[in-house]
Amino acid sequence: MSKRILIIGAGTGGTLTANRLRRRYGDRAQITVIDADDRHLYQPGLLFVPFALADPDDIVRSRAKQLRKGINFHIGEVDRVDIEAEEVLLKDGSRFVYDVLVVASGSSLLPEETEGLPEALSQGSAFGFYTLDEAVALREKLKGFDSGHLVMNMVEMPIKCPVAPLEFCFLADWFLHERGVRSEVEITYVTPLDGAFTKPVASRELGDLLKSKDIRLETEFATGQVDGDAGKLISWDEREIPFDLLVSIPVHGGADFVSRSEGLGDELGFVMTDPHTLQSAVAPNIFAIGDATNLPASKAGSATHFEGDTLTANIERFFDGEEPEGTYDGHANCFIETGFHKALLIDFNYEVEPLPGRYPFARVGLPLLRESRLNHMAKLAFQPFYWHALLPGRDVPGIGAQMSMDGKQPTPSNQGESE
């Protein structure tokens, strides 16, 4: 059987998948990766840019250079997938035929889904940090922000890295403190969730942390409109929150070619994907990984990394004429930067919510759900790890793709609550 493997997206998931498959098959497979440009952005670095803790130049590298020799890299924008014909059509008119397709096109930001947000962003009354340009603009704005109400608003789940808005608040608290103006600025985190986070134990811990840093939490706020001129957020049920500086994380959706490809995506443009095998619902030779999927997992680089294991094994099984195996368990972990050179770590999967304890082992490990300097060091070390281990697709000793209960302390209150 011929093995033409086509991968859409050369971000985290597409790159690590291509590298793993190339190592597996060598010249026995023809692997092509398509992306719109040659700039691979280390997205976790975006969080640090507004506070001048990361230089934009240090978090961007060539996509092509992250791919092993022998992998074809093509620059172009995908227009749609013709699932019947088993080919991908690009906007420049070229076509790529595949035997196996991997959709790794991530998620897109959709500010236009919220009334008034695009205008507020272009007028400079609202800011963001999920793109490099926005993060740089916010850095310039924050330099001169000495007093008033700073509002961080996550419009709706799902978003990439659901802890990033919290981290932004913690770092803003630290940054304003360092500049000696913290007492002049009120910080509020406005979220559609009913707490600081999605799951009860972590939500409680993070809620307490917000309180201890004097950051207000406004919950169950479903943003309907942003009024940039008047400086206020308005919810669908007509609550209003005034702001002087709004940092907004807009609605996310899948890449738009997904919606143009009959049967591939759900209403939001995320690829309908089996949560355990990563095979798409639409065809057995189409798989998806990372933020592009509709998995009820975290949209995080760590989840994407752990999915890589299952994905490559199942592509191999497909070529061997076997059924896919449902080995992905929703495992993800995230460092949560909490300011003042500390961070906290959470580790979880579909069934088990973030718990206290240690990771990866009970006796030697990073503290879970607790602030520490060690976690902050580890968060910084994630960047070299990303370029040198995660993207090349190396296995890391001690870091299993499946979540482990070793080191975790289940508390009676959370048994069975994670569903």
Place this chain on the structure above:
Amino acid sequence: MSTVTYAGTPVEVDAEGFLEDPAQWNEQVGEQIAAENGIAELTDRHWMVVNYMRDSYLENGTAPSIRTLGKASGVPIKELYSLFPKGPAKLAAKVAGIPKPRGCI
């Protein structure tokens, strides 16, 4: 888990009042859950949403999010908030007798 009786039908509910088994639901049960949660009368517009929720859950195994509801149920988001105050996705799921929408992480 506990058992409560709605419209003469005993049903199992979780700690927050969501039905454990969607099969125990019927329209009278839905009406009574709605009344308990401050919706005096279920109009046709309410039913459009409730039916969409149930169908979508029974087909996909997950409850739709508010944005999906706004795009696919035929009722715009603004109206969803007036029909099911506070949290339309949650409240409509409760009335529809399906589990609480699982907020993903």
